[in-house]
Every structure is written in C-alpha cells, then in structure tokens.
Amino acid sequence: MKKRNKGIYYVLPVLIVSGLLILFPLAYNVYISFTSSNIYSLEYTFVGLQNYKRLLGDERFINALKNTIVWSFSSVLFQVVLGLIAAIVINSVTKGQRIIQALIMVPWIIPGIAAASSWRWLYHPDFGFINYFIRSFGGKPVLWLGNPNLALPSVILVNIWKMYPFAALMLTAGLQSIPISIYEAAKIDGAGRASAFFRITLPMMRPILSVLSLLLTIWAFNAFDFIYTMTEGGPARSSEILGVRIYKDAMKSQMFGRAAAQAMTLFVLMLIFSIFYLKLTYKRSDE
C-alpha cells in the first residue's frame, strides 16, 4: 500500500518552500550576525565574534534578557495555574459547559492588537476603568504603564489574560483523558477529593503540563506584539523584552549585525532551555 516513489512529489512543494523560507533566512541570519553593517546597504564587513562579545557588556541587552526571563516565567506560571483552575471548572460543570468554555476562550481568540489596545485603555491613568474602580473605593489612581516598576507586571497580567484559555483548553483535554475508573478505585480505597487530586490527577497530567509549559514559555520568549503596543518597552526600558530590543536595533537603528547576533542568542538560549527541560521531564517519567 505504501509506495516509495510517488509520495515525494506530494511532499516536495512544502519541503522546498519551507526550506527556502525557514532554513535559508536562518542561515543568512547567522551570517549577518558575524558582520557589521550600520546602514541599510548590502556592504558587510566581516567582524567575527565581535557582535557577540559586545553583548556581554551591553547593558541594554542584559536588561532585555532579564526582563524576558521575568516576563516569561511569571506569565507561564499564572497561565498554567489559572488555566488549570478553569479546566477543572469546565470539566466539573454539567450544564452549560460549552458556553462557559467558549466565553472563557474569548481572550485567546481576540487579535493581539485589539487585546493590547483594550488593556491599554483600561490602564489609562485618567479615563481607564481600572483607576475608576480604585478611585471609587477611595484609592489613588495608579500609573500602570507609566511607572517603571509597574509596567512589566501590568503587561504580564495582559499576557496571562490572553493565554490562560489556551492552557485551559489543553488541560481540559488532559483531564478528560483520565479514565474515571481510576477515581472510582481511589474512592473505594477511601481517598478524599483533595487527596485524589494531588495523588492521581496531577501526576497523570504531568506529560501534558510539561508540554504546555514548554510551549507557553517558548511563545513568551518570542513575544513582541503586546509589549510593543502597550509600552514600546518603556518607560525607561523597564518592560523591554528581547523581541522589542531586537526590533528596535534592527528597524529603528538599522544595526543589522548587532540585531542578528542578539536574535541568534535568543534562539540558542531557547533551544538550550527546551532541551534541558525535555530531558528533565523525560527523566522523571522513567522513574
């Protein structure tokens, strides 16, 4: 049934296109990262590892890296926790499950730009709803996106809001795949609900939890849209993550070599993280 030769024709277009569009730019980016080009021209001077060495002392790069790590891990932590709560709720309700799930999923469906602008409006110091809420309880209005200490947490909240439904979707599927017979056996053995949750549900969800966390972390690492629209990385680069930093170096300052080097660093860091993470989770599941 499975022939050897004909199949290649079906697959070739995708392989060619993907190869051209993914591998070639990737390789080209590696090349660019070894050059220095300050203006938009195709004149490159090969400078070797200079761009990379510069990064170690580049205060803006270090700042962006730090922000990226804080942004990613905080976002993912709460996306998963909130998603888990939502998944449990969705899985437990008998009536209206479909509509509850659909409504919970709205943040994920809304285009990123609409989400970012809506939240920026909510965060508005004078006319935004959040400060109105605070004022009506007698509090003082807060400068959410304008305060260097609050900017990053404020955008992290938006990231949590946007992606927790995705986590909920995946985790609902995971919860539904656990056979009820296991719970019944546990009940016979006298296990309470909390105990059943921690001893049965969570361990059985470990594979899907780890895949989900990895996916969310990767997406957070690569993020750009939200932060650019809400703060452009400000104020004073307090919310600037690597994606925004690289965009600015590439498109605003036209420093292609430096931007390429930062991008490669981001990519490699992410790969290393992913490999370590997968190794860690595979080791555990062998025990």
Place this chain on the structure above:
Amino acid sequence: MRKHFATISTYLVALLLIGFSIFPVIWMFTSSFLPASDIYSVTPKFSLRNGTFENYRYVLGETHTLKYFWNSIIIALCTTLISIILAILAGYGFARFRFSGKNILSIFVLLSQMLPLVVVLVPLYLVLSKFGLLDTKTGLVLAYLIFTIPLSTWFLRGFFETIPSELEEAALVDGCTRFGALIRVIIPVSTPGIFATATYAFIVAWQEFLFSLSFTLSHDSRTLPVGISSFIGQYNINWGAVMASSTLVSIPVMVLFLAFYDQFVQSFTEGIIK
C-alpha cells in the same frame, strides 16, 4: 448539602473567570460606540443612551482603515489558500507514503513554532528589499507562509491518517489515479479538518504584527493591526477610533471562531492527545 455547595462554588468560579475573560472585550466593544464626551469622562459611562456611530464613521471614512482591512483580508486569504493547497498535498504524502526522512515534517513544524520571528526578521527584510518586495502584499504573504505551512501540514497529516485507506483503494480499483482519488474522495471527506486548519491559518495571518510592522511602509500593503497601532502611536490618541478599529479587526476572527467552534475544539483536543 455538601454537593450543593461544591456545585455553587464551581459555578461561581466559572462566573468570575468568564467575567475576567470577557470584560475587556465588552469594554472595547461598548467604548467604540460612545461619543468623545462619554469616553473622555472620568466616570465611565455604561449606558449606550448616547450611543453613536461617530467613531466608526471617522475610522472608515477619514482614515485608511478600510484599505488596511482590505489588505489584511487579501493577505490572510492568499496565505491561507497557498498554505492549504500545499498542506493538503504534503499532508497526504506524509500520511500515506513511506519515507526515509519521515521525521522531517516534525522537525520543520517544531522549528517553525519555536523560531522567534525576530531571528528571521533581518534576513527577510534584506531579501525582500533586494527583490523589491518590501511594502507589497506578496512579500508579506511569503513571510507568513513561514509559520502557516508547517503547522497546516502537520494538522492535515494527522487528519488524513484517521481516514481509512480503504476509501482510496475503492477509488483506485475503479480506475482512478491516486491524485484523482485524493481530489474526488479524500478531500470531500476531509472538509471539516480542512476548514479547521484553514481557519487557524487565517486567524494567525490576520493578526500578525511584527512582519507587517517591519515590511510595510505605506498604505499599499499595511495591514489592519499595524494601522491600529499607528493610531495609538500618535500624541493625542483618539481612543474612540482605537476602540472602533479594534472591534473591526476582531469581527472576522470572532465570526470564524463561532462558526467553526465545535470542529475547532474537537480537532484541537484530538491533536493534543497525540
């Protein structure tokens, strides 16, 4: 009694989550219909008694929003069309034929999903400009294919694998070519999966931001998301206009989502299990 408490608290949490999820969206929607006097008031107005289409009239009549909307539609449709056609072919090939490098697809998909877009930003920018494709819809479509093709192929391969090969066998016995079997038998049967995949590709292309921001320079090819962000970038932000255009950009996606909700969730959960 205990069971009642558990049920009530579950629905309460559900209500909180729903409120959390939809409040910003509802706020965006209602704000878009408020006149400037109500928007720029220190106490938010909830009633739509003063509701007006003023923002929409401004956004659609006096800005380039309509052109951006149109650009977005064309670009997203082209991207989806090309992705689906190639993905149907390749997904079928991967599903039915044996290859030595069968894992190539998985590697490509993984790579395309893990790749930070900024990594290909600079090379794409330089290449597109060399070919005169900056500020064109074509250039943007090519850029979008980077992330829509691999995932679409992956989805469709998974889908085709669930279709028993007896179906094509019967067609082949009747004298069909394999390609003919694909067109006449497999595709009609796979429409739900194809639609779900196309919907996902469309949604992803529709809201793409970074490439559009970097590769477009004028109204010729600018997409709606970038158009909206340029509203925000001004010194005196017209928030009514921002809310109106944000609502506009959300409409196609919401419509698609509602139309294909069941299939979407179903294919998603099935795909995850694998």
